[in-house]
Amino acid sequence: MNGFDLSAILRNQEYVAMLLHGIEMTFVIYVGSWLLAMTLALILLCIRFSPSRFGDRAVAAYVSYHRNVPTLVQLMLWYFGIFTLLPSGLADWLTAHNGETIFAVIGLGLCQAAYFSEDLRSGLRSVSPGQMEAAKALGHSYLSAMRFIIMPQGVRNALPPLINHSVSLFKNSSLAIVIGAPELTHAVKEIENLSFRTFEIYLVGTVLYLVFSLLIMGAGAYFAMRADPVRRARA
Numbered sequence: 001m002n003g004f005d006l007s008a009i010l011r012n013q014e015y016v017a018m019l020l021h022g023i024e025m026t027f028v029i030y031v032g033s034w035l036l037a038m039t040l041a042l043i044l045l046c047i048r049f050s051p052s053r054f055g056d057r058a059v060a061a062y063v064s065y066h067r068n069v070p071t072l073v074q075l076m077l078w079y080f081g082i083f084t085l086l087p088s089g090l091a092d093w094l095t096a097h098n099g100e101t102i103f104a105v106i107g108l109g110l111c112q113a114a115y116f117s118e119d120l121r122s123g124l125r126s127v128s129p130g131q132m133e134a135a136k137a138l139g140h141s142y143l144s145a146m147r148f149i150i151m152p153q154g155v156r157n158a159l160p161p162l163i164n165h166s167v168s169l170f171k172n173s174s175l176a177i178v179i180g181a182p183e184l185t186h187a188v189k190e191i192e193n194l195s196f197r198t199f200e201i202y203l204v205g206t207v208l209y210l211v212f213s214l215l216i217m218g219a220g221a222y223f224a225m226r227a228d229p230v231r232r233a234r235a
Contacts, residue, residue, distance in 0.1 A: 009200050015191050022187025023208065029104045029173045029183055034166065036109030041116035048121060059117070066114035072175050075107040079179040104176035104183075108169060115165045123158025124150065156227045163220030167213050174209070184208060 009015050044062065047055040066074070083091065083103065094102060127150055135145035174185040188205035192198050 004200065005197070006200050006203070008195065008197055009191065009204055012195070015195065015201075018187045018191055019184070019204070019208070022182065022184035023212075025101060025181065026170075026173050026183040026212075029101060029108065029176055029181065030170050032105035033108035033112060033173070034169060036105060037112035037116050037169070040109065040113035041120060044113060044117040045120050045124075048117070049124075063114040063118060066111045067118075071108065071111050071172055072178060074111050075104065075175055075179055078107040079103045098182075100176070100179050100181040101183075103179060104173070104181045108172060108176070112165065112169045112172075115168075116162065119158045119161040119165060120154065122161070123156070124154035126157045127153045152227075156224075159220070159224045159227060163217065163224065166220060167216050170213060170216055171209065 044059050048059045050056070079100065083094070083099070086094070091099075131149055131153065132145055135149045140149065173183055176183050177185045177189065180186070184205060188201050191201045195201060
């Protein structure tokens with residue numbers, strides 16, 4: 001096909017429907033993996049701050065593995081490796097219930113948990129030890145001090161890297177195409193095969209990823225400002 005014709009994509013109802021479904025599945029993967037990652041990160045953080053040396057080393061090994069093995073390889077290991085080891089009944093159920101998306105959520109969530117836990121750990125370690133001593137002097141228990149004094153400061157300090165890694169997680173959802181998850185990049189590829197409008201459809205996909213990434217960054221910046229009393233007062 002000759003010439004640039006973006007309307008050939010945007011005015012085709014079938015293509016638009018495929019894009020909308022891809023966007024929907026991208027956010028299913030993103031939100032699901034984000035929730036899994038944050039939940040697991042909090043668990044890893046608690047283990048890391050426990051007195052157990054074994055627990056600390058186990059978490060350190062977990063973090064090291066997920067930070068040094070490419071996310072793409074981890075997704076392929078889950079879908080093409082671990083999936084084959086599952087009982088046939090469970091494998092059949094996953095196949096019938098969009099198992100590609102489920103494994104994408106698991107693979108991305110487990111990987112991102114390593115980054116989130118380190119972000120939170122760095123945020124907590126940046127809080128002065130004197131804060132805990134002052135809290136105990138005022139009559140707070142350890143849990144009370146952590147809940148009302150240490151954690152709010154630590155999470156606030158950790159927000160910038162958490163926001164960056166949240167945006168990275170959204171972009172990494174595109175890696176799910178390698179295991180067949182019907183997300184946005186998969187939809188873009190399918191539309192290219194049907195329309196032969198390579199530049200147009202990849203331009204649309206690029207713009208969509210850019211817009212959604214900027215929206216996530218904007219939402220993160222808003223929450224960071226709301227969490228910082230100094231910045232909130234200036235605003």
